[in-house]
Amino acid sequence: MDDLDREILSILRRDARTPYTEIADRVGTSEGTVRNRVERLVEDGVIERFTVATRTGNVKAMIEVSVDVNVDTAEVSDRIADWQQVDFVWQVSGEEDIVVVVDAADTDAVNGLITQARELEEVVGTKTRLILNERVG
Amino acid sequence: MDDLDREILSILRRDARTPYTEIADRVGTSEGTVRNRVERLVEDGVIERFTVATRTGNVKAMIEVSVDVNVDTAEVSDRIADWQQVDFVWQVSGEEDIVVVVDAADTDAVNGLITQARELEEVVGTKTRLILNERVG
Protein backbone atom coordinates (compact mmCIF):
# COMPACT_ATOMS: atom_id res chain seq x y z
CA MET A 1 0.00 0.00 0.00
CA ASP A 2 2.09 2.88 -1.22
CA ASP A 3 1.05 6.30 -2.43
CA LEU A 4 0.31 5.07 -5.93
CA ASP A 5 -2.16 2.53 -4.54
CA ARG A 6 -3.78 5.25 -2.49
CA GLU A 7 -4.08 7.53 -5.51
CA ILE A 8 -5.71 4.75 -7.50
CA LEU A 9 -8.12 3.96 -4.66
CA SER A 10 -9.12 7.55 -4.29
CA ILE A 11 -9.99 7.73 -7.98
CA LEU A 12 -11.96 4.48 -7.83
CA ARG A 13 -13.88 5.57 -4.74
CA ARG A 14 -15.16 8.56 -6.64
CA ASP A 15 -15.85 6.68 -9.86
CA ALA A 16 -15.21 2.97 -10.02
CA ARG A 17 -15.83 2.98 -13.79
CA THR A 18 -12.82 5.14 -14.57
CA PRO A 19 -10.89 3.17 -17.22
CA TYR A 20 -7.44 1.87 -16.31
CA THR A 21 -6.11 3.91 -19.21
CA GLU A 22 -7.46 7.15 -17.75
CA ILE A 23 -6.30 6.32 -14.21
CA ALA A 24 -2.86 5.59 -15.66
CA ASP A 25 -2.74 8.99 -17.34
CA ARG A 26 -3.87 10.80 -14.22
CA VAL A 27 -1.38 9.14 -11.87
CA GLY A 28 1.41 9.04 -14.44
CA THR A 29 1.92 5.36 -15.09
CA SER A 30 0.86 2.69 -17.58
CA GLU A 31 -2.42 0.88 -17.97
CA GLY A 32 -0.78 -2.41 -17.07
CA THR A 33 0.52 -1.14 -13.77
CA VAL A 34 -2.88 0.19 -12.76
CA ARG A 35 -4.38 -3.16 -13.72
CA ASN A 36 -1.82 -5.13 -11.72
CA ARG A 37 -2.25 -2.87 -8.71
CA VAL A 38 -6.06 -3.07 -8.74
CA GLU A 39 -5.91 -6.85 -9.09
CA ARG A 40 -3.56 -7.03 -6.14
CA LEU A 41 -5.76 -4.73 -4.05
CA VAL A 42 -8.75 -6.98 -4.72
CA GLU A 43 -6.64 -10.05 -4.00
CA ASP A 44 -5.47 -8.61 -0.68
CA GLY A 45 -9.00 -7.64 0.32
CA VAL A 46 -8.26 -3.93 0.40
CA ILE A 47 -10.95 -3.52 -2.24
CA GLU A 48 -13.84 -5.51 -0.79
CA ARG A 49 -16.00 -5.11 -3.86
CA PHE A 50 -17.02 -2.90 -6.76
CA THR A 51 -20.49 -1.60 -6.10
CA VAL A 52 -23.03 1.16 -6.66
CA ALA A 53 -24.18 3.66 -4.07
CA THR A 54 -27.91 4.07 -4.52
CA ARG A 55 -30.61 6.37 -3.37
CA THR A 56 -33.83 4.70 -4.29
CA GLY A 57 -35.77 6.84 -1.84
CA ASN A 58 -35.62 10.44 -0.76
CA VAL A 59 -34.52 10.07 2.84
CA LYS A 60 -31.50 8.41 4.32
CA ALA A 61 -31.27 7.86 8.04
CA MET A 62 -29.27 6.16 10.77
CA ILE A 63 -31.26 4.21 13.31
CA GLU A 64 -29.28 3.43 16.43
CA VAL A 65 -30.73 0.36 18.08
CA SER A 66 -30.29 -0.86 21.66
CA VAL A 67 -30.94 -4.51 22.32
CA ASP A 68 -31.55 -6.31 25.57
CA VAL A 69 -28.66 -7.97 27.35
CA ASN A 70 -28.26 -11.66 26.62
CA VAL A 71 -29.42 -11.12 23.05
CA ASP A 72 -27.54 -12.48 20.06
CA THR A 73 -26.78 -9.15 18.41
CA ALA A 74 -25.41 -10.78 15.28
CA GLU A 75 -28.60 -12.68 14.73
CA VAL A 76 -30.73 -9.56 15.13
CA SER A 77 -28.44 -7.73 12.69
CA ASP A 78 -28.92 -10.50 10.16
CA ARG A 79 -32.69 -10.20 10.37
CA ILE A 80 -32.59 -6.42 10.00
CA ALA A 81 -30.21 -6.60 7.05
CA ASP A 82 -32.88 -8.54 5.18
CA TRP A 83 -35.36 -5.69 5.32
CA GLN A 84 -35.99 -3.76 2.15
CA GLN A 85 -34.62 -0.21 2.28
CA VAL A 86 -31.70 -1.21 4.51
CA ASP A 87 -28.26 -0.27 3.15
CA PHE A 88 -25.99 -1.34 6.01
CA VAL A 89 -26.20 -2.87 9.43
CA TRP A 90 -23.29 -2.28 11.76
CA GLN A 91 -22.68 -3.88 15.10
CA VAL A 92 -21.00 -1.16 17.10
CA SER A 93 -19.49 -0.44 20.45
CA GLY A 94 -20.93 2.30 22.61
CA GLU A 95 -24.26 3.11 24.11
CA GLU A 96 -26.34 1.45 21.42
CA ASP A 97 -25.47 -1.90 19.89
CA ILE A 98 -26.56 -1.75 16.27
CA VAL A 99 -26.59 1.03 13.71
CA VAL A 100 -28.88 0.63 10.73
CA VAL A 101 -28.41 2.86 7.69
CA VAL A 102 -31.59 3.05 5.64
CA ASP A 103 -32.65 4.55 2.33
CA ALA A 104 -36.38 5.18 2.44
CA ALA A 105 -39.05 6.70 0.24
CA ASP A 106 -39.98 9.41 2.74
CA THR A 107 -40.02 10.21 6.44
CA ASP A 108 -43.12 8.08 6.89
CA ALA A 109 -41.21 5.10 5.58
CA VAL A 110 -38.38 5.87 8.00
CA ASN A 111 -40.93 5.98 10.75
CA GLY A 112 -42.23 2.62 9.63
CA LEU A 113 -38.76 1.16 9.89
CA ILE A 114 -38.29 2.58 13.37
CA THR A 115 -41.59 1.05 14.41
CA GLN A 116 -40.59 -2.24 12.85
CA ALA A 117 -37.35 -2.17 14.84
CA ARG A 118 -39.06 -1.31 18.10
CA GLU A 119 -41.48 -4.14 17.59
CA LEU A 120 -38.67 -6.68 17.71
CA GLU A 121 -38.66 -8.58 21.02
CA GLU A 122 -34.96 -8.00 21.55
CA VAL A 123 -34.99 -4.26 20.94
CA VAL A 124 -35.26 -2.03 23.97
CA GLY A 125 -34.83 1.35 22.30
CA THR A 126 -33.93 3.31 19.18
CA LYS A 127 -32.52 6.70 18.37
CA THR A 128 -32.76 8.08 14.85
CA ARG A 129 -30.78 10.63 12.90
CA LEU A 130 -31.70 11.82 9.45
CA ILE A 131 -28.73 11.96 7.10
CA LEU A 132 -28.93 15.41 5.58
CA ASN A 133 -25.87 15.26 3.38
CA GLU A 134 -23.14 12.83 2.42
CA ARG A 135 -19.56 13.38 1.33
CA VAL A 136 -17.04 10.75 0.26
CA GLY A 137 -13.50 10.71 1.53
CA MET B 1 -38.22 1.87 -11.28
CA ASP B 2 -39.73 -1.39 -12.41
CA ASP B 3 -38.64 -4.94 -11.72
CA LEU B 4 -36.07 -4.88 -14.52
CA ASP B 5 -34.39 -1.85 -12.96
CA ARG B 6 -34.36 -3.59 -9.61
CA GLU B 7 -32.82 -6.71 -11.11
CA ILE B 8 -30.10 -4.65 -12.75
CA LEU B 9 -29.42 -2.76 -9.51
CA SER B 10 -29.14 -5.93 -7.52
CA ILE B 11 -26.54 -7.27 -9.94
CA LEU B 12 -24.58 -4.01 -9.86
CA ARG B 13 -24.66 -3.84 -6.06
CA ARG B 14 -22.92 -7.18 -5.92
CA ASP B 15 -20.46 -6.43 -8.72
CA ALA B 16 -20.53 -3.05 -10.40
CA ARG B 17 -18.06 -4.26 -13.05
CA THR B 18 -20.44 -6.81 -14.54
CA PRO B 19 -20.52 -6.00 -18.29
CA TYR B 20 -23.78 -4.77 -19.80
CA THR B 21 -23.66 -7.76 -22.12
CA GLU B 22 -23.60 -10.19 -19.21
CA ILE B 23 -26.31 -8.34 -17.27
CA ALA B 24 -28.43 -8.40 -20.43
CA ASP B 25 -28.04 -12.17 -20.73
CA ARG B 26 -28.88 -12.72 -17.09
CA VAL B 27 -32.01 -10.58 -17.05
CA GLY B 28 -33.09 -11.54 -20.56
CA THR B 29 -32.80 -8.35 -22.53
CA SER B 30 -30.34 -6.59 -24.85
CA GLU B 31 -27.13 -4.77 -24.05
CA GLY B 32 -28.63 -1.50 -25.25
CA THR B 33 -31.55 -1.72 -22.87
CA VAL B 34 -29.32 -2.37 -19.88
CA ARG B 35 -27.17 0.56 -20.95
CA ASN B 36 -30.19 2.87 -21.35
CA ARG B 37 -31.58 1.81 -18.01
CA VAL B 38 -28.32 2.29 -16.13
CA GLU B 39 -27.86 5.70 -17.75
CA ARG B 40 -31.35 6.66 -16.68
CA LEU B 41 -30.78 5.40 -13.13
CA VAL B 42 -27.65 7.53 -12.90
CA GLU B 43 -29.47 10.48 -14.46
CA ASP B 44 -32.33 10.18 -11.97
CA GLY B 45 -29.91 9.92 -9.06
CA VAL B 46 -31.00 6.42 -8.09
CA ILE B 47 -27.40 5.35 -8.69
CA GLU B 48 -25.42 8.00 -6.85
CA ARG B 49 -22.08 6.69 -8.02
CA PHE B 50 -20.02 3.66 -8.94
CA THR B 51 -17.55 3.04 -6.18
CA VAL B 52 -15.36 0.55 -4.35
CA ALA B 53 -15.91 -0.70 -0.82
CA THR B 54 -12.52 -0.76 0.83
CA ARG B 55 -10.89 -1.96 3.98
CA THR B 56 -7.44 -0.46 3.95
CA GLY B 57 -7.03 -0.79 7.69
CA ASN B 58 -8.16 -3.16 10.39
CA VAL B 59 -10.53 -0.93 12.29
CA LYS B 60 -13.62 0.88 11.13
CA ALA B 61 -15.28 3.42 13.38
CA MET B 62 -17.96 6.09 13.52
CA ILE B 63 -16.96 9.38 15.06
CA GLU B 64 -19.93 11.53 16.01
CA VAL B 65 -18.87 15.15 16.05
CA SER B 66 -20.58 18.12 17.72
CA VAL B 67 -19.76 21.56 16.38
CA ASP B 68 -20.33 24.94 17.92
CA VAL B 69 -23.43 26.91 17.06
CA ASN B 70 -22.98 29.44 14.26
CA VAL B 71 -20.52 27.15 12.52
CA ASP B 72 -20.77 26.28 8.84
CA THR B 73 -21.24 22.53 9.25
CA ALA B 74 -20.95 21.90 5.53
CA GLU B 75 -17.58 23.56 5.38
CA VAL B 76 -16.27 21.56 8.34
CA SER B 77 -17.58 18.39 6.70
CA ASP B 78 -15.70 19.26 3.53
CA ARG B 79 -12.45 19.64 5.41
CA ILE B 80 -12.89 16.36 7.26
CA ALA B 81 -13.78 14.51 4.06
CA ASP B 82 -10.30 15.37 2.78
CA TRP B 83 -8.55 13.48 5.53
CA GLN B 84 -6.93 10.20 4.66
CA GLN B 85 -8.75 7.20 6.17
CA VAL B 86 -12.15 8.89 5.96
CA ASP B 87 -14.80 6.89 4.10
CA PHE B 88 -17.89 9.07 4.56
CA VAL B 89 -18.91 12.27 6.21
CA TRP B 90 -22.58 12.71 6.97
CA GLN B 91 -24.30 15.82 8.18
CA VAL B 92 -27.04 14.51 10.44
CA SER B 93 -29.89 15.63 12.60
CA GLY B 94 -29.88 14.81 16.30
CA GLU B 95 -27.60 15.48 19.20
CA GLU B 96 -24.38 15.58 17.21
CA ASP B 97 -24.05 17.32 13.87
CA ILE B 98 -21.59 15.28 11.83
CA VAL B 99 -20.89 11.57 11.61
CA VAL B 100 -17.53 10.52 10.21
CA VAL B 101 -17.00 6.92 9.13
CA VAL B 102 -13.33 6.01 9.12
CA ASP B 103 -11.24 3.04 8.05
CA ALA B 104 -8.01 3.08 10.02
CA ALA B 105 -4.91 0.96 10.44
CA ASP B 106 -5.49 0.32 14.14
CA THR B 107 -7.08 1.79 17.23
CA ASP B 108 -4.19 4.19 17.62
CA ALA B 109 -4.95 5.60 14.21
CA VAL B 110 -8.59 5.99 15.20
CA ASN B 111 -7.46 7.81 18.27
CA GLY B 112 -5.34 10.07 16.11
CA LEU B 113 -8.38 10.94 14.02
CA ILE B 114 -10.44 11.71 17.11
CA THR B 115 -7.68 13.98 18.35
CA GLN B 116 -7.48 15.63 14.95
CA ALA B 117 -11.22 16.27 15.06
CA ARG B 118 -11.15 17.65 18.58
CA GLU B 119 -8.36 20.00 17.60
CA LEU B 120 -10.58 21.76 15.09
CA GLU B 121 -11.70 25.18 16.34
CA GLU B 122 -15.33 24.49 15.51
CA VAL B 123 -15.58 21.12 17.21
CA VAL B 124 -16.90 21.06 20.75
CA GLY B 125 -17.07 17.32 21.32
CA THR B 126 -16.87 13.82 19.84
CA LYS B 127 -18.28 10.42 20.60
CA THR B 128 -16.80 7.33 18.99
CA ARG B 129 -18.13 3.89 18.21
CA LEU B 130 -16.04 1.08 16.81
CA ILE B 131 -17.74 -0.77 13.98
CA LEU B 132 -17.40 -4.40 14.96
CA ASN B 133 -19.18 -5.94 12.02
CA GLU B 134 -20.87 -4.85 8.81
CA ARG B 135 -23.70 -6.41 6.84
CA VAL B 136 -25.04 -5.19 3.50
CA GLY B 137 -28.77 -5.01 2.92
Place this chain on the structure above:
DNA sequence: TTGAGGATTACGAAATTCGAAACTCGTCTT
Protein backbone atom coordinates in the same frame (compact mmCIF):
# COMPACT_ATOMS: atom_id res chain seq x y z
C1' DT C 1 29.58 -7.66 -12.46
C1' DT C 2 26.07 -10.86 -12.69
C1' DG C 3 21.76 -13.06 -11.70
C1' DA C 4 17.17 -13.41 -9.60
C1' DG C 5 12.71 -11.72 -8.48
C1' DG C 6 9.38 -8.39 -8.71
C1' DA C 7 7.27 -4.57 -10.88
C1' DT C 8 6.46 -2.10 -15.03
C1' DT C 9 5.77 -1.48 -19.89
C1' DA C 10 4.47 -2.71 -24.61
C1' DC C 11 1.50 -4.52 -27.93
C1' DG C 12 -1.76 -7.36 -30.54
C1' DA C 13 -6.19 -9.79 -29.77
C1' DA C 14 -10.57 -10.16 -27.57
C1' DA C 15 -14.28 -8.07 -25.29
C1' DT C 16 -16.93 -4.20 -24.04
C1' DT C 17 -18.82 0.23 -24.64
C1' DC C 18 -20.68 3.68 -27.42
C1' DG C 19 -23.43 6.42 -30.93
C1' DA C 20 -26.91 6.42 -33.92
C1' DA C 21 -30.32 4.57 -36.76
C1' DA C 22 -34.08 1.30 -37.18
C1' DC C 23 -37.73 -0.96 -35.15
C1' DT C 24 -41.80 -2.09 -31.88
C1' DC C 25 -45.78 -1.20 -29.62
C1' DG C 26 -49.21 1.23 -27.42
C1' DT C 27 -51.87 5.60 -27.55
C1' DC C 28 -53.86 9.61 -29.39
C1' DT C 29 -55.98 12.18 -33.18
C1' DT C 30 -58.57 12.85 -37.02
Place this chain on the structure above:
DNA sequence: AAGACGAGTTTCGAATTTCGTAATCCTCAA
Protein backbone atom coordinates in the same frame (compact mmCIF):
# COMPACT_ATOMS: atom_id res chain seq x y z
C1' DA D 1 -59.53 2.63 -39.17
C1' DA D 2 -55.39 4.94 -40.66
C1' DG D 3 -51.78 7.69 -39.52
C1' DA D 4 -48.73 10.08 -36.40
C1' DC D 5 -46.24 10.18 -32.42
C1' DG D 6 -43.28 8.99 -28.47
C1' DA D 7 -41.01 6.05 -25.28
C1' DG D 8 -38.47 2.22 -24.97
C1' DT D 9 -35.88 -1.47 -27.23
C1' DT D 10 -32.85 -3.59 -30.48
C1' DT D 11 -29.15 -3.72 -33.80
C1' DC D 12 -24.66 -3.00 -35.67
C1' DG D 13 -20.24 -1.07 -36.90
C1' DA D 14 -16.67 1.90 -34.83
C1' DA D 15 -14.09 3.38 -30.93
C1' DT D 16 -12.35 2.29 -26.63
C1' DT D 17 -11.04 -0.64 -23.01
C1' DT D 18 -9.50 -4.83 -21.11
C1' DC D 19 -6.76 -8.79 -21.26
C1' DG D 20 -2.80 -12.15 -21.93
C1' DT D 21 1.79 -12.38 -22.42
C1' DA D 22 6.38 -11.38 -23.51
C1' DA D 23 9.98 -8.03 -23.09
C1' DT D 24 12.18 -4.64 -20.27
C1' DC D 25 13.59 -2.27 -16.21
C1' DC D 26 15.16 -2.02 -11.21
C1' DT D 27 17.07 -3.18 -7.11
C1' DC D 28 19.37 -5.96 -4.09
C1' DA D 29 22.62 -9.50 -2.90
C1' DA D 30 26.32 -12.53 -3.79
